[in-house]
Amino acid sequence: MLTIEHLVKSYGGDVKAVDDLSIHVYPGDIYGFIGHNGAGKTTTLRAVAGILSFDSGSIRVNGRSILDDPIGCKKDMAYIPDNPDLYEHLTGIQYLNFVADIYGVSGADRDVRIKRYADAFEMTPRLNDLIGSCSHGMKQKIAVISALIHAPKLLLLDEPFVGLDPKAAHTLKGFMKELCEQGSAIFFSTHVLEVAEKLCNKIAIIKQGKLIAAGDMDTVKGDESLETLFLELTDHA
Amino acid sequence: MREYWILSKLQLSSLFGINKIVHMKNSPDKKQAKRSVYSLIATAFALAYFSVFYSLALATAFAQIGMLPTLLGLMAFASTMLLLMFSIFETKGVLFGFGDYDIVMSWPVGVRAVAASRVTSMYAYNFIYAALLLVPAGVIYAGMAHPAWWYYPLFILMTLLIPALPTIIGAILGTILTVATARMKKRNIMNILGQMVLVLAIMVLSFRMNTSFTDASSIQGNANAMQSLVEQAYPPAAWFQNALSTGSVADALGMLAIFGISISLLLLFIGKNFVAINSRIKSTPTGETFVMRAQVRSGKVKALFHNEIKRYFSSSLYVVNTAFGYIMLLAAGAFCLVKPEMVKEALRTPELDFARSVIPFVIGWIVSMGTTSASAISMEGKTLWIVKSMPVSARDWLTGKLMLNLLLAVPGVLIGCTMVAAGIGADATEWLWMYVVPLTYAMAFGVFGLWLNIRMPKLDWQGEAEVVKQSASVMICVFAGMAAGAAPAVVAGLTQSPWVQPITVIVILSLTLWMWRSLLKSGERRLLQLN
Numbered sequence: 200m201l202t203i204e205h206l207v208k209s210y211g212g213d214v215k216a217v218d219d220l221s222i223h224v225y226p227g228d229i230y231g232f233i234g235h236n237g238a239g240k241t242t243t244l245r246a247v248a249g250i251l252s253f254d255s256g257s258i259r260v261n262g263r264s265i266l267d268d269p270i271g272c273k274k275d276m277a278y279i280p281d282n283p284d285l286y287e288h289l290t291g292i293q294y295l296n297f298v299a300d301i302y303g304v305s306g307a308d309r310d311v312r313i314k315r316y317a318d319a320f321e322m323t324p325r326l327n328d329l330i331g332s333c334s335h336g337m338k339q340k341i342a343v344i345s346a347l348i349h350a351p352k353l354l355l356l357d358e359p360f361v362g363l364d365p366k367a368a369h370t371l372k373g374f375m376k377e378l379c380e381q382g383s384a385i386f387f388s389t390h391v392l393e394v395a396e397k398l399c400n401k402i403a404i405i406k407q408g409k410l411i412a413a414g415d416m417d418t419v420k421g422d423e424s425l426e427t428l429f430l431e432l433t434d435h436a
Numbered sequence: 437m438r439e440y441w442i443l444s445k446l447q448l449s450s451l452f453g454i455n456k457i458v459h460m461k462n463s464p465d466k467k468q469a470k471r472s473v474y475s476l477i478a479t480a481f482a483l484a485y486f487s488v489f490y491s492l493a494l495a496t497a498f499a500q501i502g503m504l505p506t507l508l509g510l511m512a513f514a515s516t517m518l519l520l521m522f523s524i525f526e527t528k529g530v531l532f533g534f535g536d537y538d539i540v541m542s543w544p545v546g547v548r549a550v551a552a553s554r555v556t557s558m559y560a561y562n563f564i565y566a567a568l569l570l571v572p573a574g575v576i577y578a579g580m581a582h583p584a585w586w587y588y589p590l591f592i593l594m595t596l597l598i599p600a601l602p603t604i605i606g607a608i609l610g611t612i613l614t615v616a617t618a619r620m621k622k623r624n625i626m627n628i629l630g631q632m633v634l635v636l637a638i639m640v641l642s643f644r645m646n647t648s649f650t651d652a653s654s655i656q657g658n659a660n661a662m663q664s665l666v667e668q669a670y671p672p673a674a675w676f677q678n679a680l681s682t683g684s685v686a687d688a689l690g691m692l693a694i695f696g697i698s699i700s701l702l703l704l705f706i707g708k709n710f711v712a713i714n715s716r717i718k719s720t721p722t723g724e725t726f727v728m729r730a731q732v733r734s735g736k737v738k739a740l741f742h743n744e745i746k747r748y749f750s751s752s753l754y755v756v757n758t759a760f761g762y763i764m765l766l767a768a769g770a771f772c773l774v775k776p777e778m779v780k781e782a783l784r785t786p787e788l789d790f791a792r793s794v795i796p797f798v799i800g801w802i803v804s805m806g807t808t809s810a811s812a813i814s815m816e817g818k819t820l821w822i823v824k825s826m827p828v829s830a831r832d833w834l835t836g837k838l839m840l841n842l843l844l845a846v847p848g849v850l851i852g853c854t855m856v857a858a859g860i861g862a863d864a865t866e867w868l869w870m871y872v873v874p875l876t877y878a879m880a881f882g883v884f885g886l887w888l889n890i891r892m893p894k895l896d897w898q899g900e901a902e903v904v905k906q907s908a909s910v911m912i913c914v915f916a917g918m919a920a921g922a923a924p925a926v927v928a929g930l931t932q933s934p935w936v937q938p939i940t941v942i943v944i945l946s947l948t949l950w951m952w953r954s955l956l957k958s959g960e961r962r963l964l965q966l967n
């Protein structure tokens with residue numbers, strides 16, 4: 200579903216934000232991506248989402264190159280950034296319809312999906328509110344719903360649980376699992392190692408732009424906890 | 437005081453993005469930011485050049501009749517009116533409801549220090565605009581009048597004082613409007629209407645006070661009328677003039693007193709109400725409880741276009757800055773319809789025999805001032821990731837923005853030009869160019885605005901005023917519109933040739949086509965590079 204090969208990205212200086220990074224995400228994977236602040240997680244996710252240009256390497260989504268066919272790749276993807284800066288001049292329902300229009304979701308499908316996801320996140324009554332008047336958590340919920348309503352084959356999430364209340368976080372985890380059971384894939388960054396350990400079947404650890412561990416969760420962490428492994432690798436690698 | 441300096445330094449360091457350039461690592465972003473600042477400087481020089489040209493023409497005329505000091509008073513009055521209008525627009529966004537309000541207010545600093553730093557920021561921007569008008573006038577006056585040594589330090593002091601009162605009055609009017617409309621259901625529309633009414637009222641009142649344009653054909657008559665305008669409409673402009681031309685201590689002290697009193701009163705008022713006003717602005721009323729009904733599907737471009745419309749009308753600053761030209765055009769059209777004989781008679785005078793051929797270009801210039809696209813990309817700000825992560829081509833994205841420009845321009849031109857053409861009793865050819873020239877400008881500047889803005893984006897803004905009023909793309913677009921309107925107008929006026937209109941239309945449309953193709957060719961790459 201997602202193939203990242205030898206990705207390199209720098210921001211003008213000598214230091215590379217992402218340095219020769221390669222990751223393969225397959226249908227059904229919930230792939231966690233962990234690392235310190237500034238390690239290169241967001242840069243990688245933004246490059247995959249087609250938001251950020253990169254220096255070298257390749258990114259392929261469902262077999263298509265993000266450089267050669269960005270529109271084709273984006274049709275299969277949804278991305279949620281770490282900070283949900285949404286269109287504050289729209290109401291929640293207007294934003295969801297806008298996203299559905301862009302992805303060509305039919306009227307019938309959007310009715311069913313908006314109702315289902317908005318009800319699950321307890322957002323339905325508030326969908327007439329301007330997004331500008333919503334709290335951070337409510338914006339995050341709207342961003343999540345907008346990502347789910349077009350049933351993406353690849354879901355990219357940058358710190359998705361930040362700002363969500365415990366119930367909403369639990370609901371999101373349920374939808375993530377459901378999406379992957381239907382054959383989609385998820386690639387997400389998080390600092391919550393317990394969540395990554397329980398939710399992900401694969402994990403990648405990045406330090407100063409370089410991948411220092413990647414693969415099946417059980418293989419990578421062995422008998423240790425993910426937290427112990429992460430601290431060992433990031434402190435000594 | 438220390439808090440005030442720290443906060444003001446923070447505010448002023450972001451002025452025109454200078455801090456970003458100084459501290460940014462070498463990257464395409466830095467090059468882009470530098471290009472924007474260089475363009476701003478170039479535009480400032482160009483505007484200063486126009487200001488010099490205008491001041492020189494006035495000074496030469498005033499000197500002939502021994503009224504050279506009127507130049508100082510007139511420019512002080514003009515800059516005051518300009519700043520008054522700017523300040524009304526800037527209040528929401530610069531003074532209140534600014535992006536970093538939450539973090540600034542969480543610091544252990546006094547409310548008055550925060551308020552004072554915001555007023556300083558507003559004053560700093562206004563001072564730059566005032567200096568562009570006043571410095572050329574002051575230098576030309578000095579060159580012709582050869583004043584004593586004290587003129588120079590006093591001029592610097594007076595120029596520093598001039599922006600204070602209009603900034604303060606504009607801020608108070610803007611605050612009253614912002615507070616009054618903050619809880620209304622259609623608050624943005626009400627705020628937009630309120631700002632337009634205020635600005636129109638300022639213009640009407642300032643010109644109504646001048647009743648002595650009785651002998652418009654003579655220099656003396658005009659000069660007397662202007663002097664009377666300065667004295668009656670805004671006495672501090674006359675104090676400015678007297679202090680500098682006669683060394684009147686009383687007038688200089690009057691200016692100082694106005695500055696001190698107005699700043700103190702504003703700080704007292706804002707310091708007391710700063711938190712309450714910001715809370716009122718920021719607490720948006722919630723909508724009615726949503727009940728799920730069948731949703732309607734739209735096409736991609738239509739969805740983008742509708743989003744642009746909603747974005748546009750969500751910002752009173754954006755609307756007032758871009759729609760005001762059309763309002764003026766409609767007002768002029770209405771005047772032509774109501775007083776057709778007066779207009780026709782004026783157009784028949786020998787001094788105005790060139791005017792009929794110039795009108796389409798003047799309207800074209802007005803249309804270019806209303807270009808929404810010069811700031812449309814920058815207005816995406818932090819939300820740019822949305823469109824970048826979606827399956828949206830640069831063509832669709834830019835088309836949505838261009839359509840907004842045309843949505844305002846086409847009806848504005850059709851209605852305004854119909855009224856003007858009917859009022860002046862245009863013949864068939866004049867009717868044709870009255871539509872074709874402004875519509876060509878609308879299309880051209882819609883595309884030109886996008887072409888500029890994608891090259892000079894300002895996405896890291898804290899307040900919309902930074903984009904709508906102070907960004908390089910907007911200033912260059914306004915300046916280019918002025919040049920594109922003036923150049924063919926001068927040729928048409930001087931030559932009276934029937935070829936000026938068709939040649940201008942062909943040249944502008946060719947340039948538009950070239951720019952649109954260039955946008956489509958490099959659009960995807962440039963969109964990806966926007967950060």
